[in-house]
Amino acid sequence: MRVDKYLWCVRYYKTRNMVTEACKKNHITVNGQVAKPSKEVFPTDKITFRKDQITQIITVLDIPDNRVGAKLVDIYRKDETPAEVFQHLELLKLSKEHYRKHGEGRPTKKDRRDLDGISFDSEEEETDN
Secondary structure, eight states: OOOEEEEEEETSSSSHHHHHHHTTTTEEETTTOOOOTTHHHHHHHEEEEEHHHHHHEEEEEOSSSOOOOOGGGGEEEEOOOOOOHHHHHHHHHHHHSSSSSOOOOSSSSHHHHHHHHHHHHHHHHHOOO
């Protein structure tokens, strides 16, 4: 089975076109060699690909006939990605949410005044000393 079809079948990419684009950008390797979308994949092959700032490593256990359900994916692949990589991704998400929570939009006038009040309070304390 082709590597683009395999990664689509085991639900790592939403469309085969997305896998093809990743192959063209050299984000996918099979057994250490850069893979074209038409590269054939066999059981025991190691596929390494970069997606969402994570380099994932999977081993092909079996070839599916068609796209499989999310619960059946583990039959066809073994995920060998280290756990530290996913922890690093969680830290990146937390660092992005530090300033404003997702979905709050632009700061309001009240938010701006609160921010100005914080900076003025710290300057006043410095001048009092």
